[in-house]
Amino acid sequence: MSDASTLAGLLERAAQVPDTGLRLLDRSENASWHSWSEIYHGSLRVAGGLRKIGLRQGDRVSLVFPTGIDFFHAFFGTLLAGGVPVPVYPPVRLGRLAEYHHRTARMFELVRARLILADGRVRRLLGEAVRLAAPPLGCLRLGDLSKDLTADVGLGLGAETLALVQFSSGTTMDPKPVALSNRAILAQVKLLNSFWPALSTESEEEARWRPSGVSWLPLYHDMGLIGCIFTALEIPSVLTLIPPEVFVTRPAVWLRALSKYRATVSPAPNFAYGLCVKKVRDEELQGVDLSSWKVALNGAEPVSPGILRRFLERFSSFGLDPAALTPVYGLAEAALAVSFSDLETPFSSRKFARQALASEGRAQETPEGVELVSVGRPLPEFEIAIRDPEGRAQPEGHTGRLWVRGPSLMEGYLFQPEATRKAVVDGWLDTGDLGFFYQGEFFLTGRAKDMILLRGRNFAPQAIEHSLDQIQGVRTGCTVAVSHMPEGGEQEELILLVETDARASAEERDRLPGLCKKTVLTAVGVLPDQIVLLEPGTLPRTSSGKLRRQEALQLYLTDALEASPPPSPVGLALALGRSSLAMARHKRKPRKVSWEPADEKRAER
């Protein structure tokens, strides 16, 4: 290894710096300390074992580990052996095993994993996925590898080699393996580290603290791995890691760790801030002082201004600095961040007329409009272009598709040249997101791609829609699943627009909302927030008959979703023949069906 132009090189360099490394908290908040030096030497042993079993340069190794030290030995061991690590998420708890097997096997196959390394407990669950994917070197635990230190490791690395494959748009149907080079990741990490606030020098006591972070984010996600682990490695500094499952059940642990270790930087998606407001009790925060927290990044999901305000209100008495809240924008294909709002000022938001945005693609400020949070300006060396569907640049204040150029773009989707050609054109990445610039700041309005992003997970709308086809009374192939952030809402909501079969009885129609809800929950594990029953022929389609989901959503939100007029005299006669009730409903805006008591709905949030 020659220099710090690779992740493995960064680790070797960090291993020379005393008092830097990872502090892992368990669920009782006991800390275990692992210096970068210890991680480096543990990884060398793993690398030796990997070479011994025949891992070759460029081989993909899928890693299935919970947050813990083994993940790091496996990750850096793979890199030191010349392989390419591909972190994949461990199973969720309680059930859904068949779905997990299917999805995980697909990920193993897409990256043509030569080997799977897994935590001992997880490995026992992977049998079916491993059988389906059949990696040539099998599925091993770290303990299965020999501790041979004589193997030839760490050779053949370079800035242009792949450092990581991470899954993006990780929908059940269509996960995309994003291949990132060492060069891209290091460019991203250096940009981020140049952004953090300088070391506090207010007092000698404080000056002794290195910039430090706290993260509970999963390690198979760019925000956790690149944004937290690799930035800490590059400084090098200390990072305190909390297992995601500890955070989800005890969010106060995050805030206590920020306080105890005087952390300056910690990112999280929107839902996490909401979870803290909802779940953290005062008695859990005795002695907590959040004043060291200078950068509370909020990204990966649409940012809710309401959540930001409530979070601030709730925790300002614990020293939270209003300027800390920093909405950001990024995506896995750009290795993580693309734009940051100003670190020194509180977050900013503006209200725009919904109608002008939806129908004319124009940003027009109005006091009654939909409130959008600014995600700031492009990072240095990054450019954002707003283009119309024909690729023409849009002026400020006009919405369009967001294209990005910068130093940390992916090499492509691994083994998917066609998808890569579509995504990266002349060095510009098509993000699939929609937005606009307004007075120099960037605002996101939605996604051109139909992907649904809920509670930190991505879903293909087709998976949700197909599950509804089996229901009696639903028109097969005539449902749309979309998500959006409601005005004044706290997080994205899942809306199902469902055309009902004209032959469905009144009882069948009454049962539909409940049935749709349970069906979707069973099929994909997420509870829809709203189910809207529509007359046949209401949903907009392309000339080839494909559903236009975003248009359907915009029509619904502006109360313009109505059944098209019956196309023929026969259709007209049929329509006239329907009951007067159906006809009256036909002219009204779509029926919003309340299918759950208010309390239950709150519980879901």
Next chain:
Amino acid sequence: MSESKILDGIAQVARQHLEWQGPIERRMRLVEDLELDSMRLFTLAAELENHFRIHLYEEDEMTLETVGDLVDAIGRKLAD
């Protein structure tokens, strides 16, 4: 611990941490009847561990589908 006590414990956890209002019965399915998405399944598993001071291992819990399965699994852990 008796089966009904375990069931009571599950009901208590569901009320407190999942804001579940209705009754809890053995035959109820976790996903379909208790309406638990991934994050809430996760919360339920973790809070049951706290409540009963046990550790459910993934390979056991992944096959659990109903409240009754949970009662039996917790009973086995408590007996160990």
